[in-house]
Amino acid sequence: MTMAKTLSIMPTQNLEPFKGVKKIALEEYFTSGHRTCQGCESALVMKLMAKAAGPRTVILGSTGCMYVANTTYYSTSWVVPWMHTQLGASGSAAVGTAAGLKALMRKGRIKQEPINVIAFCGDGGGADMGLSSISAALTYPEYNFLILMYDNESYANTDIQLSGMTPYGANTTFSPPGKARRILHKRWKKNMAGMLAAGHPECRYVATVDASYALEMMNRIRKALTIGGPTFIHSLDPCPKGWDYDPIQSHTLGELAVETGVWPLFEVEDGVFKFYGKSKSIAQGRKRKPVREYLLRQGRFAHFTDEDIEYFQNKINQMWERWLIPGAVCIKMGDDIKKALATSEAELASSN
Ligand SMILES: Cc1ncc(C[n+]2csc(CCOP(=O)(O)OP(=O)(O)O)c2C)c(N)n1
Ligand code: SF4
Ligand SMILES: [Mg+2]
Numbered sequence: 001m002t003m004a005k006t007l008s009i010m011p012t013q014n015l016e017p018f019k020g021v022k023k024i025a026l027e028e029y030f031t032s033g034h035r036t037c038q039g040c041e042s043a044l045v046m047k048l049m050a051k052a053a054g055p056r057t058v059i060l061g062s063t064g065c066m067y068v069a070n071t072t073y074y075s076t077s078w079v080v081p082w083m084h085t086q087l088g089a090s091g092s093a094a095v096g097t098a099a100g101l102k103a104l105m106r107k108g109r110i111k112q113e114p115i116n117v118i119a120f121c122g123d124g125g126g127a128d129m130g131l132s133s134i135s136a137a138l139t140y141p142e143y144n145f146l147i148l149m150y151d152n153e154s155y156a157n158t159d160i161q162l163s164g165m166t167p168y169g170a171n172t173t174f175s176p177p178g179k180a181r182r183i184l185h186k187r188w189k190k191n192m193a194g195m196l197a198a199g200h201p202e203c204r205y206v207a208t209v210d211a212s213y214a215l216e217m218m219n220r221i222r223k224a225l226t227i228g229g230p231t232f233i234h235s236l237d238p239c240p241k242g243w244d245y246d247p248i249q250s251h252t253l254g255e256l257a258v259e260t261g262v263w264p265l266f267e268v269e270d271g272v273f274k275f276y277g278k279s280k281s282i283a284q285g286r287k288r289k290p291v292r293e294y295l296l297r298q299g300r301f302a303h304f305t306d307e308d309i310e311y312f313q314n315k316i317n318q319m320w321e322r323w324l325i326p327g328a329v330c331i332k333m334g335d336d337i338k339k340a341l342a343t344s345e346a347e348l349a350s351s352n
Helices: 041-053 090-106 123-129 131-137 192-199 211-227 240-244 247-259 277-283 306-321 335-351
Strands: 057-062 082-085 116-122 145-151 205-210 230-236 266-269 272-275
Touching (some): 041 057, 041 145, 041 247, 090 116, 090 131, 090 145, 123 131, 123 145, 123 192, 131 145, 145 211, 192 266, 205 211, 211 230, 211 277, 240 247, 247 277, 272 277
């Protein structure tokens, strides 16, 4: 009879949360020399991600703005070891690197130590082209890695084509508003973090983040790397070029995405769901700002009429009022299930 091999879990670095901005490390691991647009939030995400992870980190990056603009003609802004990976391959690159490091340590070829493995991808590379590789990666409990998807809501590097994460109605090079059809893109944005959390029981940690709340974001990255196993973070990144606004507004747009409820901040740790930051207060009853304030600051929605804004607002309201978990799980419970759950909760209460 063959015995099943036990899967050894490698130790992780214990990255305590930064307790306030003054406690954030001063060292930079993504530094000068990149050529991203002025006001690019994705570049800020790279900088904060590397700072949160620290020096003993290997970073892998899918094709996209954060590859192309950060490694031009033999120069790079990465200070930690970095490798480019194919557009849809962040999941396989993460598993392969974690497995490779584990094997080298087991064979004594490199020192035994916990090394962070982070694979990043854009929304095109992650939520569209690389979804299957990320999904497969999240089923490997024996490897420690973080996949971070920076979502600028388009295939930005190849000139702002529509992705599965582009919001309803946005003007992209694939969905320009015209005289015959004002709204060309009528699909609603995929719910990537919720989908991955709901469908991958071995995935230890999933979170959404927003670099306008930098400390909270960095601490989610530190938490993911400390928890270990396969983990996933989805970051919403304002993109001045693709979203068409003055670069000075990047930070404000990141805040407005959360305050209007367009971008709920949540984390799922070992299957337990929690809102955090301003989204927590929204879930507890704080009023959401009208979505108009977010949309009308961006040229990609300049063709919206009041009717379009109302449609968008209603969809956001539905996310918060009708989804099983607001902004995260877009399943509505049928009346029979609601009744059955209420009955079993009442039975549980009476038996206690
Ligand atoms: C297999 C493959 N198809 C197409 C391309 C061309 N390409 C390079 S970057 C890119 C856009 C990627 O979009 P996203 O992942 O959202 O990253 P962003 O450019 O927005 O940062 C595309 C289509 C490629 N490199 N590889
Ligand atoms: S197109 Fe957008 S994501 Fe790409 S470098 Fe410019 S601002 Fe950043
Ligand atoms: Mg993109």
